[in-house]
Amino acid sequence: MAGMDARRGGCKAAGKTNTRGVSRAGAGWRVAATLGTILLTCQLGAQQQALPKARPVAGPAAPTTVRQDATTVESVAAEKAPGQTKIAAVINGEPITRQELADECVRRHANDVIEAVVNKHLILQECEKASIVITEKDIEVEIARMAAKFGLTTERYLKLFEDERRITREQYSRDIIWPTLALRRLVNDRTQVTREELEKAWESEFGPRVEARLIVVNTREKADQLQKQAAADPKSFGELAKNHSEDKPSASARGVIPPIRKHVGDPNLEQAAFILKDGEVSQVIPVGEQFVILKCEKQLKATFVAPQYKQQAEETLVERVRDQKLREAAAELFKHLQDHAQIVNVYNNPQLQQQMPGVAATINGRKLTMQQLAEECIARYGVEVLQGEVNRKVLLQELKRRRLAVTQQDLDGEIARAADSFGYVKQDMTPDVERWLQEMTNSGDAQAIDIYVRDAVWPSAALKKLVGGDVQVTEEDLKKGFESNFGERVEVLAIVLGDQRQAQTVWEMARDNPTDQFFGQLAKQYSIEPVSQANGGVVPPIRRHGGQPALEEEAFRLKTGDLSAIVNIGGKSIIMRCLGRTEPTVTDFNVVRDEIFKDIHEKKLRLAMADQFDRLVEAAQIDNYLTGSSQIGKRVAGPAAVPSDAPAPAKR
Numbered sequence: 001m002a003g004m005d006a007r008r009g010g011c012k013a014a015g016k017t018n019t020r021g022v023s024r025a026g027a028g029w030r031v032a033a034t035l036g037t038i039l040l041t042c043q044l045g046a047q048q049q050a051l052p053k054a055r056p057v058a059g060p061a062a063p064t065t066v067r068q069d070a071t072t073v074e075s076v077a078a079e080k081a082p083g084q085t086k087i088a089a090v091i092n093g094e095p096i097t098r099q100e101l102a103d104e105c106v107r108r109h110a111n112d113v114i115e116a117v118v119n120k121h122l123i124l125q126e127c128e129k130a131s132i133v134i135t136e137k138d139i140e141v142e143i144a145r146m147a148a149k150f151g152l153t154t155e156r157y158l159k160l161f162e163d164e165r166r167i168t169r170e171q172y173s174r175d176i177i178w179p180t181l182a183l184r185r186l187v188n189d190r191t192q193v194t195r196e197e198l199e200k201a202w203e204s205e206f207g208p209r210v211e212a213r214l215i216v217v218n219t220r221e222k223a224d225q226l227q228k229q230a231a232a233d234p235k236s237f238g239e240l241a242k243n244h245s246e247d248k249p250s251a252s253a254r255g256v257i258p259p260i261r262k263h264v265g266d267p268n269l270e271q272a273a274f275i276l277k278d279g280e281v282s283q284v285i286p287v288g289e290q291f292v293i294l295k296c297e298k299q300l301k302a303t304f305v306a307p308q309y310k311q312q313a314e315e316t317l318v319e320r321v322r323d324q325k326l327r328e329a330a331a332e333l334f335k336h337l338q339d340h341a342q343i344v345n346v347y348n349n350p351q352l353q354q355q356m357p358g359v360a361a362t363i364n365g366r367k368l369t370m371q372q373l374a375e376e377c378i379a380r381y382g383v384e385v386l387q388g389e390v391n392r393k394v395l396l397q398e399l400k401r402r403r404l405a406v407t408q409q410d411l412d413g414e415i416a417r418a419a420d421s422f423g424y425v426k427q428d429m430t431p432d433v434e435r436w437l438q439e440m441t442n443s444g445d446a447q448a449i450d451i452y453v454r455d456a457v458w459p460s461a462a463l464k465k466l467v468g469g470d471v472q473v474t475e476e477d478l479k480k481g482f483e484s485n486f487g488e489r490v491e492v493l494a495i496v497l498g499d500q501r502q503a504q505t506v507w508e509m510a511r512d513n514p515t516d517q518f519f520g521q522l523a524k525q526y527s528i529e530p531v532s533q534a535n536g537g538v539v540p541p542i543r544r545h546g547g548q549p550a551l552e553e554e555a556f557r558l559k560t561g562d563l564s565a566i567v568n569i570g571g572k573s574i575i576m577r578c579l580g581r582t583e584p585t586v587t588d589f590n591v592v593r594d595e596i597f598k599d600i601h602e603k604k605l606r607l608a609m610a611d612q613f614d615r616l617v618e619a620a621q622i623d624n625y626l627t628g629s630s631q632i633g634k635r636v637a638g639p640a641a642v643p644s645d646a647p648a649p650a651k652r
Helices: 098-129 136-149 154-164 169-186 195-206 220-232 234-244 267-274 307-339 350-355 370-401 408-421 433-441 446-470 475-486 500-512 516-526 530-534 549-555 589-619
Strands: 066-068 073-075 087-091 094-097 209-217 285-287 290-300 343-345 359-363 366-369 490-497 567-569 572-581 622-624 629-631
Touching: 087 098, 087 370, 094 098, 094 370, 098 169, 098 307, 098 343, 098 359, 098 366, 098 370, 098 446, 136 154, 136 169, 154 169, 169 307, 195 307, 209 220, 209 234, 209 267, 220 234, 220 290, 267 285, 267 290, 359 370, 366 370, 370 446, 370 589, 370 622, 408 433, 408 446, 433 446, 446 589, 475 589, 490 500, 490 516, 490 530, 500 516, 500 572, 516 530, 516 572, 549 567, 549 572
Parallel strands: none
Antiparallel strands: 066 073, 087 094, 087 622, 209 290, 285 290, 343 359, 359 366, 490 572, 567 572, 622 629
């Protein structure tokens, strides 16, 4: 819980605020999300990020088309449904209005939503020119087709989107499938697959491959030097790659890369790879601004495809090539549409706002009104933003009940504390608040800082005010903290296994051959924990009071060369072999007492703040009209224990 601070949004959410003032910490400190602009669709190669779940309270489900008239453009989903409530939520009798929610959504996400609406409208306009209409039937068929590709029913497929990416059926249809189908129709004449393209795809998928290692460096001189060494001693290629290659992922694997195929990468690299013999080292190959050396481990033959499966394989490849051509053609078309459109972002221009009140943007002369923008923001981000506003309301109510308030001094102190905690300090060791705010907002502009303070700093400061002086650090806490941070530690080799029976077998093998080398080999062969497996059992030294008392107790019993008993923790079985003890780095407790106190107090404070927040939320009656959910809360189920002089809670 040490992360529950002004950087992580007060309670368990992490993130920054982007240059447009869109808080990546989300609208609330209990919700972590990354929400971005939808430029095209995920199927068109643009990055699709998670969208919040949103359901209209009343009225019909949001249609999946975009409409326009002579002067305005809007997503139909942004229209206010008939009979729609003006209240978004009620918390302990206090409402959050839909307008308040709209204001907060717009503050955070206006630019992203404007861009998304503009992009969708550009596609719509082009469809109108080409007399292309995407019907709801078209959308249903496409969703069913996509689901079938993954072997799922339509309902299961859509449920996965809603559960894992928080995208509702309406949003998926409106913001992903509709643009995909529209762009596909617009560039259909450019996506036909030729026989030559199919043959290349077949060779890439089923043709010969080369198992290889590579070294990548930035200078020709260094490449020539390494090539000579590798050619003279091909067996040293892996070590040379590990020690010298600039490509870190392959360097960490001693140069091993996925098998090289034809027609998928740099032609010069592919040509060089396929003429090598097993064990042979290539000449230096220029690739872009870098230089590559290959070692052929093995030339692999083409994959045999039985005649009865060939047609199905070809159909799959045709679809893959068509999708690739679609992405390329759609991106080209979309860029053309953007380059030739007349788009005015009124929202970001104070002068234009005065000239065109109530207008957020114009697209080729057609208006996107502020109300349309607000409703579209709610449709996309309303659930998440509302959750944050509900959480804020809960804290405000408790502060009022206790007659407390968060002051500017509290906020400034919390920002300074966060900066100091994460190492943002000046030369005089005072917190570098300016640099910290720049880091947290990616811009440092006033709007971004305001959102960061509201979403991250204020909740943390409010909870700290509510917890008050309840947090105590005892002498025992200090003693344990000193022992944990500065005391001796046990250096061990470890094997982690998921099965008790297998653990018993491995333990017996380790006991029968009691050497560090053999234990390391067992770790590489049997450990299911990546670090111990990759490093031959080597793991960080075990300290006291680190959170695994059973493991610590067994480790500190061991002497150098001892084999531990099997320790069972969380469904895993752990075997250790002791290598020795470390020497304490600090022996004088008084030298570090203040540092330990500060660290322990902060951690205990964060835990107390989290517990306080959880209690407040559990006790609150929350009626969320955006999601149609309700929580009775302990305050309604029974009388709350409040001071006699506290104001009575509002009644519904």
